[in-house]
Amino acid sequence: MTFNCRSLLSIEELSRDDIELVLETAWRMKEVGQREVKKVPTLRGRTVVNLFFEPSTRTRTSFEIAAKRLSADLVNFSASGSSLSKRESILDTAKTLDAMDPDLVVVRHQVAGVPKRIADVLAAPVINAGDGAHEHPTQALLDLMTVREEKGEIAGLTVAIIGDIAHSRVARSNIHAFSKLGASVRVVGPATLVPPDIERLGGAAAGAVKVFHSLREGIEGADVLMALRIQRERFAGALLPSVREYAATFGLDRARLRFAQDDAIVMHPGPVNRGVELAHELTDHRPSVILDQVRNGVALRMAVLYLLSGRSSLPAPPEAQSE
């Protein structure tokens, strides 16, 4: 089985087989992180560039550790600010970078579509590390990995994604990801934060997405509860009345958890606003799996870097590769 995409720009464009291949590869990579010497020579001599136009600590660090565990040379290229403020086109930035012959480029940008535009001009494969409210494919893949670890099979599960759906790239990627693997997806949030026609997202499995504006109804019988981070600036405009009302209507706590399945797990892409979308007591302990998500993120990103690096076969068992 080979990975069919030159770049990883969205979950929407991935086939089920592509997703399975990434997950299978990620399992093998996870083992590397559990060793005493957490490093394999797989990408020795390859250059990975983190091209982050939007500040990020977690995702950038996760890619950085993933690249280093594969022995790649990693360069951070921080280019905050928009083309408008710098009077430089993103394609100029991309072409400049291309002239330095990187092997893989990880792009994050605050505007949807930028990784695709950059991928169109770069010789190297591009990994979308989050673009505006469009997609965050590695986050959805690590979420799939975590849910599979917890639940075994994804098909047949009910996944509730809760919060600011309109501005969330994590929500869009996860709607595509869980729909493709046969879960039924619910989006739960205030009417002002659920974008129009979200039910129609999810490609072949269209119609699998259901919208709820009541937290209780939305999580009733759900196996996976995924809370999204709500940005403070949403409370400054016309979208929401107050933090307090949001927490009271869409915040998850132990009491509300009983509407979900008894063995439901709680996920969050981080960083958590404690006491807003998640109660403090739900953040640190089971059924929360937030730190497992972070842990799996490194292995998953190792898998993506590896698969896009042009290596055609799966790596040999890690034991044989260690130096």
Add this chain to the structure above:
Amino acid sequence: MTRLLIRGGRVLDPASERDERADLLIEDGRIAALDAAIETRDAEVVDAQGLWVTPGFIDLHAHLRDPGQEYKEDIASGGRAAAAGGFTTVACMANTDPVNDDPAVTRYVLGRALQHAPVRVAPVAAATRGLEGRVMTEMAALVDAGAVAFSDDGNTIMDGEVQRRVLEYAKMVGKAVSVHAEDRTLVKDGVVNEGPISTRLGLPGNPSVAETINVARDIALAEMTGAHLHVAHVSTAGAVGLIREARARGVQVTAEVTPHHLTLCDDMTLGYDTNTKMAPPLRSARDVEACVEGLCDGSLDAIATDHAPHAVYEKEVEFSAAPPGILGFETALPVVLELLRAGRIAPLALVAALTCNPARVFQLEGGRLARGAVGDVTLFDPEREWRYDPAQGYSKSRNSPWAGKKLKGRVVATIVAGELVYHVDRGVRDP
């Protein structure tokens, strides 16, 4: 005396409902004869066998970027592109630098056009000073200088009283007010039509109701003041419906629609190509259908290009930061001919939307083929196929969603006041 004989073409003149094979003779800039067969000596002859011969196209909405943004376009390059697209008159918007809110700027535009443009240029002056929506311009002086209409275009006047007074005053000076009807408080940072496509793309949506609401407001004000309201680039089913109803009860409202809003849907934006970013945005298939119906039933008078040149590097930025707008002159004809080939619109109705209707809306010369009318004529081959390459075009800019596409229907010759200013084999002849 210069004489030009256009021989053997299919002559379509919607003003007289003529559609027949005929010869056309232009003498000293005016149409001298229109007959089945004209025999004359000493005339330059243009062979129109197999071609359609129509009044020169009139564009109510273009951005020539001159003065101030000549790196995008200027009156000469824009005029050449217009000629190559079959346009003999183009109305140019006031959002230049400086803004055309002063008779000196209006005279500058007309002076440059006379010297450098192969086609007629009709300046639309600003409705308010600096396009700021607060203090109205000296409309009487602007009309004296040559302004044909008033518009703040993309800077929609959001203050209801200012809009009312602008309409009242423009009525007094006998000119139309063209509006980019969009409630900016609803558009906010929206860059694509709000709906399934904006949700999929993760880009901020611009709801169609933003247009409908301002069209409703402006129609109410036009009804109250009795002024002539012209709605620019209609893009929504809601706006088409409101305009249709208003006309039925006698409100003086006219409207234009662009070739792109008649043929392209918001799903064009799925690849994040900034050459699919316009204002108003490309809408849903249902809106496109409503615009076509509006054009066919006469609710929308004119096809206008909203020719909006931008430099390549200005478009090579993230979608949200890219300036909206696309080139329009050189692709307008083949794009709208799609509607004809699909059987959606009759030949005379389509030609009317490019000629006599826009002439009527802004009270411009031209738009008809009759003895004594100005000798502005366009010849085109509706079947000729060609590949559009903006780099080979006449505009200074290249921002077009049709770049590299095969188009069907091509302007063969453009005649302004009896002068052959463009021929497809010989290019543009500058003044």
